[in-house]
Amino acid sequence: MEKDVVKKIAQLVRAGATLTSYTCPACGTVLVRLKTGELYCANCERTVVLVKTEEEAQQALEVIELREVRKIIFDKILQLGKELERLSASEMIDHLRSMSLLLDIYERLSRVHVETAKATS
Numbered sequence: 001m002e003k004d005v006v007k008k009i010a011q012l013v014r015a016g017a018t019l020t021s022y023t024c025p026a027c028g029t030v031l032v033r034l035k036t037g038e039l040y041c042a043n044c045e046r047t048v049v050l051v052k053t054e055e056e057a058q059q060a061l062e063v064i065e066l067r068e069v070r071k072i073i074f075d076k077i078l079q080l081g082k083e084l085e086r087l088s089a090s091e092m093i094d095h096l097r098s099m100s101l102l103l104d105i106y107e108r109l110s111r112v113h114v115e116t117a118k119a120t121s
């Protein structure tokens, strides 16, 4: 392992990541598990998804895509929240209804994330 990669791993561990017994499929560097639960290669500087089957690979991809959708919904909720201040009470009801719907979806997407994270770890 390159010296600066070791240094990077040490930095990540100090920041709360943990060392794992897995190695990167691309370069063989030991992977660390980030606080978010993701496996990360300090050498390739990217997260690595461990999969055992085609099905799991597909599922992992879907989770990553869903996570992006979740982020968009999150931003929308924030945006709607900020707009509330300048709305009249009657306008607000529609707004809150939209926010409530978005929060429902956001919550469901969060669950998908957690369940699959468990399954792949």
Ligand SMILES: [Zn+2]
Pocket: 024, 025, 026, 027, 028, 029, 041, 042, 043, 044, 045
């Ligand atoms: Zn790597």
